[in-house]
Amino acid sequence: MNYQAQLAQINATIKAKHAQIGDIMTKSVASGHTPSDDDEATITALEGEIARLEKNAERLQKLIKSVETAPNPTEIGGENPEQAKASAEGEPIPQTTDQTKSVKVESNLPQGIGFAQMARAKALSSKLASKGDFVSAADIAKSCGMHPLVIAELEKSAVVMDTTNSGVLVPTSPLVNEFIELLRAQTIIDKLAKYMRAGDFNATIAGMATGATSAWVGEGDPKPVTNATFNSVELKRHKVAGIAVLTDELSRFNKFNGDRRILDDLIESNRLLLDLTFIDDQAQSATRPAGSLHGATIITATGSEEAQIKADLAKLRQVFIKANLSLTGAHYIMSETRASEWAELTNPLGAPVFTGLQAPTGEKTLNGLPVIESESASNIVELIKPSEFYLADEGQVEVSYSTEATITMPNKTLVHLFQENKEAIRAERFITWAKRRPMAAAAIKYED
Incomplete structure (x- = not known):
């Protein structure tokens, strides 16, 4: 007492x-x-x-x-x-025992909203700094009433690293991880990533383009000579950038719908570019990886009737079989629209022609192989073997901000940020891929 x-x-x-x-x-x-x-x-x-x-x-x-x-x-x-x-x-x-128990704060925000709030706070901080007003992103988050976890992440990122606290010089943010998880759930490349071979940025990997041969040899008989050919696969350091353009008012006020819009725009812009790039036939350059169909066999579709579809699919599989490439682990890539149309096809007895396409999204199959759906594959059905690809993914996102740039929108119109009192938030992700062998993919092409 x-x-x-x-x-x-x-x-x-x-x-x-x-x-x-x-x-x-x-x-x-x-x-x-x-x-x-x-x-x-x-x-x-x-x-x-x-x-x-x-x-x-x-x-x-x-x-x-x-x-x-x-x-x-x-x-x-x-x-x-x-x-x-x-x-x-x-x-x-x-x-006491109760006092020593650790307290864990869990976010009640929908997944990814914390990342959008963090990006908005950093954008406002950068804008004020350009005008000579230096306000930290953490202070802006506090004044806007953002979630405590967002404030904590911003305060942690503002700590100056030295010899006493440099255990993790580049700490992984759970809010950034949420954004990555949402993005990976929607892109073709990320759905196939777990089946691909791990690679490194700016690396050249030696590989075999065509298979070697072996034979049983009797005593004194000549040994067979192989005609295997070799190639080298180069993985450059590429990055994909998604940009969300928003008004000054939207960035200033703490509106949940505004944060949702920032998140959706960044994810959609990244998803669209990654999907379109992955399934096209363009060669690798300094700014982008090669499409999976670069140098691949492209079959022209013969029609949309049951027999024609089945014949075209058989030709597609023969591309792999003739190249001595197993179909084990292969996937089909097609649009959701085409998958739905084929799921409705019935034979003369009224039974579905492709029963596997009637499964829920993410569980569909065709000829016993998994199907990945993307509207980016509007005019193709691609057969791909992901284990024949190398993938390098940094797993992080860099957020940048601008009020001075001129943005080219998807409809080719120009948006002058300063003139229209708008702002742009850019999320950049370092990711690239390369085929291990040219025959790792093939496709059926349909008329637009």
Whole structure:
């Protein structure tokens, strides 16, 4: 019990004893006479106890005042005399089991919204800095009422690294990971990534273009000579950038729908470019990886009837079989529209022609092989073997901001950010891929 608690208890006792004296006097007045000898003795005893208690109360008040004015008051804690003594001597106050339990703060934000808020705070900070007003992204997040986890991530990223705290010089942000997870759930390349071979940026990998041959050899017979050919696969350092253009008002105010729009625009722009690049037939350049159909066999579709579709698919599979490439692990890539159309095809008996295409999205199959759906594959059906690809993915996103640039929109119109009082947030991801062998993919092409 501390001094304040003792003083409160004494004051309560004094009040109770005064009440007892009051009761005795009230009874005497009501009966019309002075207190009896017994009542006088009781009152005298109570007054003596009150005087003693008041002296103790005065002492406690002085002690409390001295503690409050002391330069470094020492708080005494502990659950037993030994811990109390150690605490009084300056050792840390022992903590109870409940006090030592760690507290984990979990986000109640929809996935990816925290990343959008973080990007918006950094964008506002950069804009103010360009005008000479230096306000940290963390302070902006606080003033806008952003989620505590967003504020914590921004404060952590603002810490200057030195020899005392450089355990992780580039810490992985869970908010960035949320954005990456959302993006990976939507792109063709990321859906195939787990089946691909790991590669490194700016690396050249030697490989075999055509297979070697072997044979059983009898004693004294000549050994067979192989005609295997070799190639080298180069993985450059490519990056894909998604840009979200927003008005100045949208970036300034803490609107959930605004954060959702930023997130959706960044994901959609990245997804569209990654999908279109991965399934095209363009060669690798300094700014982009080669499409999976570069140098691949392209079959012209013969029609949309059941027999024609089946014949074209058989030709497509024969490309792999003739190249001695197993179909194990292969995937089809087609648009959701085409998958839905083929799922509705029935034979003369009314049974579905392609029953595997009637499964839910993500579970569809065709000829026993998994199907990946993307509207970017509007005029092709591609057969691809992901294990014949190398993939290099940094797994991080860099966020940049501008109010001065001129942006070319998807419809080819130009947006002058400064003139139209708009801002742009850019999310860049370092990722590239390359085919291990040219025959790793083939496709059927349909008329637009």
